[in-house]
Amino acid sequence: MHYIGRFAPSPSGPLHFGSLVTALGSYLQAKSCLGKWLVRIEDIDPPREVKGASSLILKTLEALNLYWDDEVLYQSACSKRYQAILQTLIDNQQAYYCDCTRQRIQNLSNGIYDNFCRERHLSINNKQVAIRLKQNHPVFEFTDQILGLQTVEKANAQEDFIIHRKDGLFAYNLVVVLDDHQQGITEIVRGADLLPVTAKQISLYQLFGFPVPSYCHLPLVLDNNGNKLSKQNHANPIDLNNLKALTVQALQFLGQCVPQDWQDATQQQLLDWAIQHWQLMNVPKQNTQLSTNIG
Incomplete structure (x- = not known):
């Protein structure tokens, strides 16, 4: 290649x-x-x-x-390309709406999101919400060409992370991969x-x-x-x-x-x-x- x-x-x-x-x-x-x-x-x-x-x-x-x-x-x-892919993830139930505050997540024992909204089925019309990926492909290790083997803490790897922010902006982790x-x-x-x-x-x-x-x-x-x-x-x-x-x-x-x-x-x-x-x-x-x- x-x-x-x-x-x-x-x-x-x-x-x-x-x-x-x-x-x-x-x-x-x-x-x-x-x-x-x-x-x-x-x-x-x-x-x-x-x-x-x-x-x-x-x-x-x-x-x-x-x-x-x-x-x-x-x-x-x-934006149109990002939005179409985001909508597909939601339609396929691979992503979901989340209204958890930053304060709530910081108060968790490890500060890592606990997938609280996964089964709540919030509507986007409900209130200002973020969109999180339903993490079904966790990555526990990868190899960097300079730094060598990198291991990822289990809870961090399994976290449902934000792909669209509450303020209406696309999250970096999503768009960098798409582009x-x-x-x-x-x-x-x-x-x-x-x-x-x-x-x-x-x-x-x-x-x-x-x-x-x-x-x-x-x-x-x-x-x-x-x-x-x-x-x-x-x-x-x-x-x-x-x-x-x-x-x-x-x-x-x-x-x-x-x-x-x-x-x-x-x-x-x-x-x-x-x-x-x-x-x-x-x-x-x-x-x-x-x-x-x-x-």
Whole structure:
């Protein structure tokens, strides 16, 4: 099967160094496998979106010479497809309405939903409700190409998780699977912060009868307080005047060697060299705190 990878940022702000690590890692893995690299804008959560962020993200990728191989997919344009699949799950009694509050679930002994509404047969007209998947394909373990065998706690694997939120928005775990399948993604290279939801997503692949992609979870870039570098934590946007040096820092963060004369290379020459020398096995397994503040 021809390799197809992707980078799927949310437009909640400009790209930062952590985003660059994910974009570069997914790009190099795809290109070293002679595959395609796609970009998807995951704009399904309007309250978190920043105006103009989508175009700024794409312009930053172009400035980095990280060019995608097909049209950009915007999740906001896919609502009808999502809704049709959601309705099919409800009609087939593979999903159900749930009006449980977050407080009720937090008060449970393990904080994991206890499938309370499974047999209550709530109507959507009843009140503002979420929709949960009836979990009949629990995944108790999977193999990550970087981190190895991952085991999943039984209660977490068997949880009926939300696929449509009370506020009317589609849940990430549902749409990411639908779009990765729609785009033919064969391997998902992304940050380790998404490792905990991977088993849930694999269970959806199995429910739909989709081929399951392989997974590579890259180490997270941590700030000086040990928190994930993120837009929510006010990470500095990528400095467009310092792209080559930032690319080298990202390569080093990913455990890759860099050419000694990289200062004399163009951005494209640096990327071409990185593709030829990319080694997934050298990617660190641990999240790493940066001692310097990277723009």
